[in-house]
Amino acid sequence: MTEECRSLKPLENDAYQVVTEVVTHKINHIPIYKGDFASLSPKVQRFIAEKAELMNPSGIYICDGSQKEFDTIVDKLVERGVLTPLKAYENCYLCRTDPRDVARVESKTWMVTKDKYDSVCHTPEGVRPIMGQWMSEEQFGKELDNRFPGCMAGRPMYVVPFSMGPIGGPLSKIGIELTDSSYVVLCMKIMTRMGAKVLEALGDQDFVRCIHSVGLPRPVRQKVINHWPCNPEKVMIAHRPKEREIWSFGSGYGGNSLLGKKCFALRIACNIGYDEGWLAEHMLIMGITNPEGKERFVAAAFPSACGKTNLAMLTPTVPGWKIRVVGDDIAWMKFGEDGRLYAINPEAGFFGVAPGTSHKTNAMAMETFQKNSIFTNVAETADGEYFWEGLEKELRQQKGWSEEQLHNLEITNWLGDRWHVGDEGKAAHPNSRFTCPASQCPIIHPDWEAPQGVPIDAIIFGGRRPEGVPLVFESFSWQHGILVGALVKSEATAAAEHVGKQVMHDPMAMRPFMGYNYGRYLQHWLDLGKAPHKAPKIFHVNWFRETSDHKFLWPGFGDNIRNDIAVETAIGYVPKRGSINLEGLPRLDWNELMSIPKSYWEEDIDESKHFLESQVGSDLPSEIQQELDNLEKRIHAL
Numbered sequence: 279m280t281e282e283c284r285s286l287k288p289l290e291n292d293a294y295q296v297v298t299e300v301v302t303h304k305i306n307h308i309p310i311y312k313g314d315f316a317s318l319s320p321k322v323q324r325f326i327a328e329k330a331e332l333m334n335p336s337g338i339y340i341c342d343g344s345q346k347e348f349d350t351i352v353d354k355l356v357e358r359g360v361l362t363p364l365k366a367y368e369n370c371y372l373c374r375t376d377p378r379d380v381a382r383v384e385s386k387t388w389m390v391t392k393d394k395y396d397s398v399c400h401t402p403e404g405v406r407p408i409m410g411q412w413m414s415e416e417q418f419g420k421e422l423d424n425r426f427p428g429c430m431a432g433r434p435m436y437v438v439p440f441s442m443g444p445i446g447g448p449l450s451k452i453g454i455e456l457t458d459s460s461y462v463v464l465c466m467k468i469m470t471r472m473g474a475k476v477l478e479a480l481g482d483q484d485f486v487r488c489i490h491s492v493g494l495p496r497p498v499r500q501k502v503i504n505h506w507p508c509n510p511e512k513v514m515i516a517h518r519p520k521e522r523e524i525w526s527f528g529s530g531y532g533g534n535s536l537l538g539k540k541c542f543a544l545r546i547a548c549n550i551g552y553d554e555g556w557l558a559e560h561m562l563i564m565g566i567t568n569p570e571g572k573e574r575f576v577a578a579a580f581p582s583a584c585g586k587t588n589l590a591m592l593t594p595t596v597p598g599w600k601i602r603v604v605g606d607d608i609a610w611m612k613f614g615e616d617g618r619l620y621a622i623n624p625e626a627g628f629f630g631v632a633p634g635t636s637h638k639t640n641a642m643a644m645e646t647f648q649k650n651s652i653f654t655n656v657a658e659t660a661d662g663e664y665f666w667e668g669l670e671k672e673l674r675q676q677k678g679w680s681e682e683q684l685h686n687l688e689i690t691n692w693l694g695d696r697w698h699v700g701d702e703g704k705a706a707h708p709n710s711r712f713t714c715p716a717s718q719c720p721i722i723h724p725d726w727e728a729p730q731g732v733p734i735d736a737i738i739f740g741g742r743r744p745e746g747v748p749l750v751f752e753s754f755s756w757q758h759g760i761l762v763g764a765l766v767k768s769e770a771t772a773a774a775e776h777v778g779k780q781v782m783h784d785p786m787a788m789r790p791f792m793g794y795n796y797g798r799y800l801q802h803w804l805d806l807g808k809a810p811h812k813a814p815k816i817f818h819v820n821w822f823r824e825t826s827d828h829k830f831l832w833p834g835f836g837d838n839i840r841n842d843i844a845v846e847t848a849i850g851y852v853p854k855r856g857s858i859n860l861e862g863l864p865r866l867d868w869n870e871l872m873s874i875p876k877s878y879w880e881e882d883i884d885e886s887k888h889f890l891e892s893q894v895g896s897d898l899p900s901e902i903q904q905e906l907d908n909l910e911k912r913i914h915a916l
């Protein structure tokens with residue numbers, strides 16, 4: 279195979295082009311549009327050659343990650359109408375997807391392992407595991423055969439080498455994504471460290487194999503909507519954790535297609551972390567500096583679309599406090615030689631929820647995406663500005679417009695239709711997103727690319743809980759904190775295909791991203807926190823109780839909720855009245871915010887027990903069972 283690959287010859291002209299003639303299955307007949315195939319390591323050559331043979335692209339384009347390459351692809355996509363320049367900003371583009379391809383598809387996401395229980399827990403007969411779906415290797419083989427052969431016909435195959443984490447860092451890992459989507463190439467350039475430097479750092483080592491196709495070979499028989507090829511009926515996002523391999527088909531959307539993100543940095547990485555003794559988590563990382571100048575780092579896990587990006591870039595309203603962001607979505611964490619937990623953000627960009635983002639709610643995110651950014655499924659104004667729900671007031675103030683003038687503003691909504699403020703329907707899709715370089719964030723932490731990471735003092739879990747759960751509480755211990763994380767629940771959001779506002783379990787905010795048996799995952803957490811490791815404190819927060827604005831709360835909460843300023847309750851330590859700085863807040867019902875209603879918690883503990891019994895079953899670690907029993911006793915004693 280390798281010999282055969284070496285005979286691949288780069289084209290004279292390395293410019294991007296679409297070859298329309300039919301190409302044969304012979305891999306040595308597939309042209310190289312760009313890049314030096316012969317210079318790649320044998321492992322990389324074999325990977326490309328095998329997959330090219332399988333998927334039959336029109337040619338192979340090895341990305342170097344340069345700005346010139348980015349610009350060349352952008353120009354092509356603008357010409358074809360895939361991207362629209364947002365003229366009000368520098369190097370910013372709007373992309374509208376096929377309206378059927380707008381979010382992650384959890385029901386079509388699978389873990390493929392020989393042993394089912396490497397992927398999922400021993401759930402009782404008839405109970406469908408919600409933390410990960412398992413597919414047998416045999417079934418996967420069939421699904422693959424039914425999708426991938428020839429799936430890139432008529433489209434170039436991009437080779438995207440990328441590093442999760444700073445290139446060459448001790449916690450970083452390298453992947454190579456093969457994709458037939460140029461949108462994916464652009465987003466990977468923003469979201470990861472991508473290109474030639476990564477291949478240099480890789481040398482002869484192994485890498486995570488990522489294969490992505492929009493699943494619509496040419497000639498295309500269906501109608502392509504918005505120049506966005508996809509294949510919703512055949513979507514499959516499959517992971518082979520043991521082989522460190524990802525196969526994604528039929529969707530071009532974010533979490534389904536930017537394989538460095540959820541697929542690699544969470545589902546595959548948590549497997550690597552299990553083997554190597556570290557954690558891959560759905561967490562933001564931020565540094566909080568108090569008025570005395572002391573900085574502490576926090577990692578926080580909230581389910582998708584529950585406020586990680588917002589919290590990570592929070593502007594404190596209590597004077598003297600400072601927040602700086604390290605990451606807004608994913609943390610890779612490992613205990614260091616000094617026993618402390620260190621975290622890196624494996625990503626290089628933010629892929630954030632657009633609606634609701636404004637200078638009022640997240641000014642720092644707004645500043646970050648003023649240039650070099652891609653906006654997916656937002657609306658556009660006649661002036662070439664982006665628009666989404668939550669920007670109305672800001673736009674009116676900025677331009678000094680009356681309500682009527684605002685209403686008259688010509689907007690093209692995410693579906694490409696004319697739309698006005700006040701019209702029915704939405705301007706932007708609720709899961710529309712901005713993709714922007716993290717380095718452009720005004721409050722990016724100076725150590726955000728520190729290869730060894732930043733030391734974490736506290737871990738926070740949270741979700742959208744409309745009732746019963748206090749604003750904040752601290753767990754009694756590492757073990758108790760893990761139980762708290764394991765019981766995270768939240769209202770469903772638009773980040774995936776769920777409908778309505780049902781409260782769903784989302785343990786550790788990882789439900790859609792679990793890469794292996796959840797019982798083993800909990801045991802892994804327990805083991806890592808034991809001496810000589812110094813486990814961080816674990817908190818639970820609920821910004822979504824009442825309507826109060828968390829902006830005011832966090833800074834006063836500080837770092838020492840324990841001791842004389844906290845009260846011990848059944849569920850953990852809660853702050854005493856007066857221990858949180860509420861200056862400047864509208865009148866707020868402290869007792870209501872911090873209350874622990876017995877009847878609510880009695881119901882909740884029954885439901886929690888049922889959840890763990892049915893979803894983790896015999897895989898539940900005994901230490902967690904013990905914590906659960908203790909919690910139940912405390913609640914009944916309320």
Ligand SMILES: Nc1nc2c(ncn2[C@@H]2O[C@H](COP(=O)(O)OP(=O)(O)OP(=O)(O)O)[C@@H](O)[C@H]2O)c(=O)[nH]1
Binds near residue numbers: 639
């Ligand atoms: N009511 C309320 N809404 C919030 C709060 N924080 C964030 N939001 C809104 O919730 C939505 C999602 O917030 P993000 O910060 O993007 O959520 P995320 O956890 O980063 O989401 P993913 O990128 O999907 O993982 C946005 O529309 C925010 O404006 C909050 O404290 N209260």
Ligand SMILES: O=C([O-])CC(=O)C(=O)O
Binds near residue numbers: 381533539
């Ligand atoms: O994966 C995505 O598409 C976006 C994301 O961050 C999430 O859903 O948590």
Ligand SMILES: [Mn+2]
Binds near residue numbers: 560581582583607
């Ligand atoms: Mn996320």
